[in-house]
Amino acid sequence: MPVPLSAETIRQAPKVLLHDHLDGGLRPSTIVDIAGRIGYRALPTTDVDELATWFRDASSSGSLERYLETFSHTVAVMQTVEGLRRVAREAVEDLAADGVVYAEIRWAPEQHTEGGLTLEQVVEAVLSGFREGEAAAAAAGQTIRVGAIATAMRHAARSLEIAELAVRYRDDGVVGFDIAGAEAGYPPTRHLDAFEYLRRENAHFTIHAGEAFGLPSIWEAIQWCGTDRLGHGVRIVDDITAGGKLGRLAQYVRDKRIPLEMCPSSNVQTGAANSIEEHPIGMLRRLQFRVTVNTDNRLMSQTSMTRELTLLAEAFHYTWADLQWFTVNAMKSAFIGFDERLAIINSVVKPGYARLTA
Template identity: 55%
Template sequence: MTDAIEFTAPSPLDIDLAALPKISLHDHLDGGLRPATILELAASAGHALPADTADDLAHWFAESANSGTLERYLETFDHTIAVMQTAEHLHRVAREFVEDLVEDGVVYAEVRWAPEQHLAGGLTLDQAVEAVQAGLDEGVANAEDAGATIRVGQLITAMRQNDRSMEIAELAVRHRQAGAVGFDIAGPETGFPPARFTEAFTWLAAQHFPATVHAGESDGVDSIRDALLNGRALRLGHGVRIADDITVEFDAVDENGERVGADSALVDLGETAAWVRDRGIALEVCPSSNLQTGAVEAYGGTVSTHPIDMLHQLGFRVTINPDNRLMSGVSLTDELYLLAEVFGYSLEELLDFQLNAAEAAFLPLEEREVLAELLVETWGEVISTGATSEGPVILEAFVDEDGDEGPGADDDRA
C-alpha cells in the first residue's frame, strides 16, 4: 500500500512571479520612464535635470517621491513630462513602456496619461495620442516577435486643475477605435472634485465609454462618493480612503450581547463603503505609491498598516498596481512580493487580485473571460505543481479561431 503524498502549494516568495501573467490597470505613462531614456531625451530637448547619471537620477526620483505628500510627489513629473513633448519622444517612451511591461509578465495593461500636458512642442491632442499609440503598437509587435503576447489600451486623462475635461472626453471617444479604452481625471484631488466635470462624465456615459476616477487618495469618502455620482466611475483610482467609511471595533460586544473573541472585531461599513463593496466597484490600489503620497498616513503610514488587507478580507474588489514605476522604483511583480511578505498572502490570494483586475478591465465580457481563464490555468499550474515556465509568457489562450493574437484582435466595437 502506497501512502498518499500531500502537496503544499509553494510560497509566492519562492516563485518567479515575473514569469506569471498579470494585469495592470493603474500605470502612468509619464511615471514609467527609464532613467537612461530621460537623460537622452533631456539632452535632445535641452531640459536641465537634477542628476547626470541614470543611477543618480533614479535615486533623485525615489528620494523626491518619498517625501510623504502628493504635491511633492507630483512635482517629479515636471522632468518626465518635459521630455515627452514631441511625437518621436512620445513614441519611444510608449514603446519602452510596453517592453518593460512584457519583462514584468504583464499581459494586459491600461496606460493612463494626459495628452493636454504634451503640447508644448507643437503637437495637437490627436497627434499626441497617435504618437503614443504608434509606440504602444511597436512594443506589442516586438513582444509578439519574441513569442510573447500583450495588449495595452490607453486611458485618456484630463487634468483636474484645468478646464479641458469635455475636450479631452471627446478626444478619448474619437480614438476609441484606435487604442483608447477609457477616460480618467488625475492631478490634485482636494479642491477639484469630479462634480466640476459632470458634463463630461455624463456625455461619456451617453457614449457608453467607461471612466475610472482618481478618488480616495489624498481626499476622503466625499471624494469617492462624488466620483461615483458625478463621475459615473466604474473603478476608483487608488480608492484606499474608502477605509475611512469603515468602523472596526475590537474587544466589542455584538448584537446578541456577546463579546467577540480577542482575535476578532466587529466591522461596520458605511453606506458608501457598502455600495462600493456590494457592487464590486474595483479599487486600483497602489501600495508603495500610497505610502509615498501619504494616502494611508492616517492608518500608520507603513505597509503593514495599509488598509489593503482589511479591504481584501472584507471582500472589496482590490486590484494591485504600480502607479508610477519610476517614482516608486517598483514593478507590479515587486508589489506582489511586498504584499506576500508583509501579509503572508498565498499564491491563491495573489491570483484573486489578478482575477479582480481581469473582471474590472475595460474590455468586452468575452475578452475578460479569456484573461480569467488564462490566469486560472497558468497560476493554477504553479499552485498545483510549484513549477513556472521559462522564457516569455506565451498566451496561446489569446489566439482566436482566425489565428489572430491578443484579446479583441478583430475588435470592431463602436
C-alpha cells in the same frame, strides 16, 4: 507541490495592471538620452543611477503635491512624436518582461502639446508606441495586450475636450477616460459635463478619488459622476470600523463591486497609507471588496507589479490563491469587452497560476 512564493516566482505569474501612468514609468536612461537630444537642461543630474535615486527620494516626502512635482521632468521629454512613441514602446516592453499580460496605461494628452503637437498627434504617437511594444514583446516570446486611458487634469478646464478625444479614438486603442491631479480643491464634480458626455456615449471612465482627499471625493465620483472604477479609493476605510462594520458608502462600494485601483507603494509615498503592513488593502481584501493591485508610477516608486505583489505577500502572508484573486479582479474590471476579458482569464491567467500551484 505549489511553487514557493518569491520575487522570482511571482515574476513568472500572469499579472493585470489597471492603474499605471505613462509619464510615471520612464526608464531613467531614456530621460537622460531624450533630454540631451532636445536640449532640456533642467534635470537634477544626468547620471542615470543618481537620477533614479532622485526620483525615488523626491517622491517619498509624504506629500501628494511634492510627488506630482517630479513629473515636470518626465513630461518635458515627452513633447515630440519620437519621444512619445519611444516612451510608450518601452513601457510595454518593461511590463511584458515583468509578466504583465494585460495593462491599461494612462496619460494626459493635454500635457504633451508644448512642442507644437496637436492632441491627435499625441494620442496617435502613444498608440503607435503601444503597438510597437506589443510587437517587440511578442518577438521576445511574451504576450501582452495594452489599452490606453486618456486623462484630463482636474485643475484644468479641458476635461470635455479630452473625453471627446477618448471617444474619438476608442476603436483605435483608447479604452477609457480619467481625471487626475491634486484632489483637494478640485472635486470631480467640476467635470460633470465630461462625465455626462461619456455616459451618453457608453464610454468607460475611472476617477482618481479617495487618495489625498476623503469620503466626499469617493461619494461624488460614484453618485454624482457615475465612475466605473475608483483610482486608489484608499480612504473608503474611513467608512469602516475597526471591527469591520461597513458604513453606507463602503457597503455600496462593496455591493456594487466597484473596483478599487490600489497602488500600495505609491500610497505610502504620498501619505495615503502609513506602511505596506498597515495598508488598507489588507482589510479590504478580507472584506471581499473588488480590490486590484497596481504600480501607479513605476519610476517614482522604483517598483513593478512583481515588487508590489511580493511586498503584499510578505506583509499579509498571501498565497498564490490571493494573488490570483487580485489578478482576476483586475481582469474582470478592465475596460475592454467581456469576451476579451473572459478569454484572458480562462486562457492566460488561470492556466498561468495553475502551473505555479500544481
